[in-house]
Amino acid sequence: MAYWLFKSEPDSWSWEQQKAKGKEGEEWDGIRNYQARNFMRQMAIGDQAFFYHSNKGLEIVGIVEVCALSHPDSTTDDERWDCVDIRAVKDMPKPVTLKQVKATPELAEMSLVKSMRLSVQPVTPQEWQIVCKMGGL
DNA sequence: GCCAACGTTGGC
DNA sequence: GCCAACGTTGGC
Numbered sequence: 001m002a003y004w005l006f007k008s009e010p011d012s013w014s015w016e017q018q019k020a021k022g023k024e025g026e027e028w029d030g031i032r033n034y035q036a037r038n039f040m041r042q043m044a045i046g047d048q049a050f051f052y053h054s055n056k057g058l059e060i061v062g063i064v065e066v067c068a069l070s071h072p073d074s075t076t077d078d079e080r081w082d083c084v085d086i087r088a089v090k091d092m093p094k095p096v097t098l099k100q101v102k103a104t105p106e107l108a109e110m111s112l113v114k115s116m117r118l119s120v121q122p123v124t125p126q127e128w129q130i131v132c133k134m135g136g137l
Numbered sequence: 138g139c140c141a142a143c144g145t146t147g148g149c
Numbered sequence: 150g151c152c153a154a155c156g157t158t159g160g161c
Contacts, residue, residue, distance in 0.1 A: 007158095007159090009158095009159085032145095032157095033144075033145095034144090034145095035144090054158080054159055054160085055158085055159060055160080058159090058160075098160080115143095116142075116143090116158080116159065116160075117142070117143060117144080117157085117158050117159070119158080
């Protein structure tokens with residue numbers, strides 16, 4: 001199983017909205033970036049991912065899992081763009097802020113820090129462990 | 138709201 | 150295939 005991180009601006013799609021979708025989950029549409037798309041194509045059912053609020057909040061607020069494999073993005077006719085579906089799994093008891101991540105030497109290599117603009121990114125098992133611990137899991 | 142970083146587009 | 154122009158993202 002692999003680990004990932006999804007970024008979203010809470011103004012356009014928030015953790016609360018994601019949770020409201022429950023077990024059904026929701027299509028992670030609107031990605032128009034090749035790298036991000038390629039990561040989604042690699043995802044498997046059950047893969048775990050962090051849900052990060054960008055712009056406002058700047059923190060990892062919860063954990064989601066992939067519940068549908070990569071398929072065409074329903075919001076465009078452009079066949080280049082695929083996406084997966086994800087569903088909320090649980091809240092971070094204590095959201096982990098970007099500040100905390102940056103202040104943690106073991107997390108200095110995280111894409112969140114290194115590739116700031118990438119909206120779907122891989123997370124290593126080590127990083128996953130550390131962030132979960134910091135978040136109170 | 139600003140601006141730096143970076144991805145994409147399009148002319149040549 | 151290069152690179153300048155342009156658009157977007159996202160932290161501050």
